[in-house]
Amino acid sequence: MTITAYGRNRWTRRRMLGAALAAGVVVPIGVSSQAWAAPATPGPARLRLPAPTGPHPVGTVALHLIDHARPDPVAGPGHYRELMASVWYPARDAGRHPRARWMPAAAMRALLTNAGFAADAALAPLTAGHEGAPVRRTAERLPIIVFSHGAHDHRADNTVVVQELASQGYVVVTVDHTYDAFSEFPDGRLTVPLFNPGLTPWDFARDIRFVLDRIEDLAAGRNPDAGHRALPAGLGGALDLRRIGMFGWSKGATATALVMSEDQRVRAGLSLDGPMQSRPPITADLDRPFLLITAELTRAAEPSVAEFWSHLTGWRRNIQADGAVHSSYGDVQVLMPQLARAIGMSDEDLQGWIGTLDPSRAVRIQQAYPLAFFDLHLRGRRGHLLDRPSPAFPEVRFIP
Secondary structure (H helix, E strand, C coil): CCCHHHHHHHCHHHHHHHHHHHHHCCCCCCCCCCCCCCCCCCCCHHHHHCCCCCCCCCCEEEEEEEEEEECCCCCCCEEEEEEEEEEEEEECCHHCCEECCCCCCHHHHHHHHCEECCCCCEEEEEEEEEEECCCCCCCCCEEEEEEECCCCCCCCCHHHHHHHHHHCEEEEEEECCCCCCCCCCCCCCCCCCCCCCCCCCCHHHHHHHHHHHHHHHHHHHCCCCCCCCCCCCCCCHHHEEEEEEEEEEEEHHHHHHHHHHCCCCEEEEEEHHHHHHCCCCCCCCCCCEEEEEEECCCCCHHHHHHHHHHHHCCCCCEEEECCCCCHCCCCHHHHHHHHHHHHHCCCCHHHHHHCCCCHHHHHHHHHHHHHHHHHHHHHCCCCCCCCCCCCCCCCCCEEE
């Protein structure tokens, strides 16, 4: 459930937020114009996520990672940057393993409070991921996709996309960018977004490159978890380091472009309405495939997005869903209407959060287009969804 400036005050604060993203300043977001004090129905709302459509059950495991090459900017001397990550994958014998929550309860309460809702307004949904389930055995190793979230966000925010990809045979690694995320560590420490330090998209990119190194550790049979907690059976042997993609939402989309500008390990990138603003900016050409899925940060509205587009010299597409706002390409599109019903939010306020794109259609777009992109460029499976407008998705336009 992304807490962002765009949904409700998207035009009045656009220039301020764009400049702040480029500078790496954290903008105060999620302060609602109305404080929603209590649910309209007894007890917290029980939110639900749509099931993935792929043929495989999904497994997941959390990793606690420590980058001993980078001091922690908050904890003081002797402490190093810590990250929480999750690995999602096609599983077997999943029914014997519990389903994972969307995010920990304490982080969920902090997220709701930050958004101006009551801390107990909603319970985090269960995902399709079964904790610690063994990896499905296949004749070939599986392609890998890494996800980077937006500012003041968390690694679960695009679970609709993540669990869809895992159900279709991908290994997906999601990352909390500590101090710009609502995150909880195994010892119970809760971290929330901070103004100081303000993380830049380059900081996000450094996190991801460190995580790519840890994925290599997994593939080599090593356990990078700081506590050496047990890994799912078959995980290391399932990873294909020759086929790595990445996607991100908003600031994480900018990080995707930055990672690809410096790291050849990532073969294909996807932006979910990224501002493409950084200091220093992206100036080098990129010849690997890149898909822009825009909503408000369009090439026409944002010079930085148009400039990035001009540096894409390989396969490229730009698509856009009518009625989408900045937060429409994430779990908020399907979770916020459920919360709105429970707390008595008006239709007008809800539309400020999710735009006019129907949530069920948003889910189908999130499930179909990233899969088609990574299937094409990591698996060589050519379909026609990215060739031209599809009658199955009349709201999706191709931007020439």
